[in-house]
Every structure is written in C-alpha cells, then in structure tokens.
Amino acid sequence: MKYAVMTRLRIDATVTRKSTGEILDQVRNEKADPQTDVWWGGTGDAQLQAADEGLLQSYQPQTTTAMLPWADNFFDLSGGHSAGIYAGALGFAYNTDLLKQKGLKAPACWKDLLDGTYAGAIELADPNSSGTAYTALATLVQLFGEDEAFKYLGRLGANIRAYPQSGSAPVKDAAHGETLIGISFIHDAVTLRQAGYPLEIVAPCEGTGYEIGAVSIVKGAKNLEAARAFVDFALSAEGQATGAAAGQNQVPSNAGASLPPGAPDISMIRMVDYDFATFGSADERRRLLKRFDSEIRGIP
Secondary structure, X not given: OEEEEEOOOEEEEEOOOOOHHHHHHHHXXXXXXXXXXXXXXXXXXXXXXXXXXXXXXXXXXXXXXXXXXXXXXXXXXOOOOEEEEEEEEEXXXXXXXXXXHHOOOOOOOOHHHHOHHHOOOEEOOOOOOOHHHXXXXXXXXXXXXXXXXXXXXXXXXXXXXXXXXOOOHHHHHHHXXXXXXXXXXXXXXXXXXXXXXXXXXXXOOOOEOEEEEEEEEEOOOOOHHHHHHHHHHHHOHHHHHHHHXXXXXXXEOEOOOOOOOOOOOHHHOOEOOOOXXXXXXXXXXXXXXXXHHHHOOOOO
C-alpha cells in the first residue's frame, strides 16, 4: 500500500500490516540491516521491549507538549524511544444472534467465560504473535495474581475454539458468527458494531487492562528524516484525526485531537493500574510467554 503524508515533507510510505509479536521478531531479525523505518501502532509494551533491547532510535517529537498525561508517562518510560498515539481498553464481545439461538446467558465478567456452556465458543489470540492477547495475559496476571491467572487460563482453554495470530481476529470471528465470544480491544468491537454486526460489548466486571498504541523509529532507519516527519504527523492533532475519519475508535493521545464519537469512555471502565514497566520488559514478556506455551498450549 502507498500513503502520502503531508507535513513538511511529502512521504511515500510502503506499509506492511503485521501482528505486534511478528513485528518485534522482524525488527530483531533485521537488527544488522533494518528494512523498516517506523513501527506504527500496536500495543506499546512490545515497543518498550524493543527499546529495552536497543532496537529503537530515540527521538524528541515536535508535539510532545500537546500529549495527554498517560502518553507523557509512556514516552518517559520508553526513555524517549517510543511515543503513545492512542489508548484502548481490553474486553470482549459476543454475538447476540448466536447467544439467542443457543439460549445462553450473557457473560459480564472474566470468570463468566469459564462456564461450560461456552465450550468451544470463545476465541483469544496467541500472545506470542498478538499484542492484544499479551495485554490480556498481563491483565489477568495483574487482576488475579500470576498463579491464579494461569489456573484461569487453563480452565478457559477448555472453552477456547482457536488461538488466532491476530488480536482483532477473535472479535471479527464473533461478528461473523464463526465464534460466540471474542476477547479483544473494545474499540475494535465498537467499529464492527457500527458497521452493523450483532455484537454486544463487555467491559469485564472484575476490571480490565488497556493498551497504549505507540509509534517508534527503528534504530538504523535508512530514511531518518522522513521517519521523524512521520512520527511528528502521527502525534499531531491533524494526524490523529485520520483515525476517526477511517472509522477507528481509539482514544487519541494528542489533547487537541477530537475523540471519535464511538470511542468508549475509558474513564467509566474499571481499569487495573497497568504496569507497563514490568510487563513491557523483555525478560518478563519472555518468561510469561514461555509459561503460557508450556502450561496452556502444551508446547515444550
């Protein structure tokens, strides 16, 4: 795909869409000869990990004075290597038509998803490839404690239909009636419901985590001037308005950007105090994913 971005430069950018974990692997593999200039979007904890591994280029964007406090905190946490562009709460959505057909009770909490009546009817992406699913894993650990979270995930596994690679796939599958319940970010479900799909969206009663979607410059970027201009635009009110114009419903990080009409009011959702420093670290991410593969997926 080709996009033209207007700031001080006109940039012709080739854009490749991948899940967060896939991008992190690509940036690692290309460390000696980067083929990517900018990492744009996706859960920011993976970009914090990339910063921790020395894979990102520090940059002081022109627009940081206009950022909301949570974005300022994220930028400081990254050591000036990554900037927050949006926020979004985690939750799940169910297909109301399927729920009615099956005669099932609507879930309202994380623990409701353990009900045996949902056997084979839930999707959660693979946290190895999906930043969304890693956020879910880290959220459950912070809500219940690590051992209890893994007990929960083990029991939830009996109800899981599939672990797709993409974080948005579960809620898309729920929208299309391929599964009953998809665990995903709430704004993805809102976009699908606005498109006419029969989805009911749930912010779990116990509380939930959230993502800060981020933008970073890859260390060794071959088009550094253009990369900096792109980051400046992505953080500007004008740049963030393109999300709402494209039907996206995340909460923008620029204080001057308008909130999309369908964006969930995250101030009304019970949120965990998400520990980006801990769960964005390379060692912690590796450890949790190894435990997930071993205990939940049965992968040595």
